[in-house]
Amino acid sequence: MNICVFGAASSEIDSKYIDAVEQMGESLANAGHALVFGAGGQGLMGAAARGFKKGKASITGIIPEFFKEADIELIYDDCDTLIYTETMHQRKAKMEELADAFIIVPGGIGTFEELFEVLTLKQLARHKKPIAIYNIDGYYNALELMLEHSTDERFVKENCKLLYSVFNDLQSMIDYLQADIQIDFTVSQLKDG
Numbered sequence: 001m002n003i004c005v006f007g008a009a010s011s012e013i014d015s016k017y018i019d020a021v022e023q024m025g026e027s028l029a030n031a032g033h034a035l036v037f038g039a040g041g042q043g044l045m046g047a048a049a050r051g052f053k054k055g056k057a058s059i060t061g062i063i064p065e066f067f068k069e070a071d072i073e074l075i076y077d078d079c080d081t082l083i084y085t086e087t088m089h090q091r092k093a094k095m096e097e098l099a100d101a102f103i104i105v106p107g108g109i110g111t112f113e114e115l116f117e118v119l120t121l122k123q124l125a126r127h128k129k130p131i132a133i134y135n136i137d138g139y140y141n142a143l144e145l146m147l148e149h150s151t152d153e154r155f156v157k158e159n160c161k162l163l164y165s166v167f168n169d170l171q172s173m174i175d176y177l178q179a180d181i182q183i184d185f186t187v188s189q190l191k192d193g
Helices: 015-030 042-055 065-070 087-098 109-123 141-152 158-163 169-179
Strands: 002-006 034-037 058-064 083-087 101-104 131-134 165-167
Touching: 002 015, 002 042, 002 087, 002 109, 015 034, 015 042, 015 131, 015 169, 034 042, 034 087, 042 058, 058 065, 058 087, 065 083, 083 087, 087 109, 101 109, 101 169, 109 131, 109 158, 131 169, 141 158, 165 169
Parallel strands: 002 034, 002 101, 034 058, 058 083, 101 131, 131 165
Antiparallel strands: none
């Protein structure tokens, strides 16, 4: 299974996140999975890649050409395949295309945007791929509360909670991804309007 990992590119984050994501990558590789990611060499992107590499998995990095030109982000230099795109939109589209499942680890604005894009696409029945949010050290507790509040206030349909799962435990998350449970809702059962 090609697993797309979305997460922080920053190297200025606490090592507890870096260590957990590196361990996650190695565990997923040892379970026979490959990595698709944004090709970053630092932060949690770099940690995921190092973990998958330790487990001797295939790594596909996808990054916009202008990142290289503008020296925006350090590129992970040990990708088996490195794909350059023109735009951020093309980068995300390629990651989404190649992925069989998504894991969202802690991150910032870009990671939030990636999460909500794959969640929205699943809500609109554009894919049925598993979406796992890895809640390392409670990082996504506030996000869970926000989504619950949005559901309570009827901005989000109750069925949308079935489109993703939040995990505090690595093995439970791996089991969920490997189970690849298909949710067959119509768009109208997931979205008003």
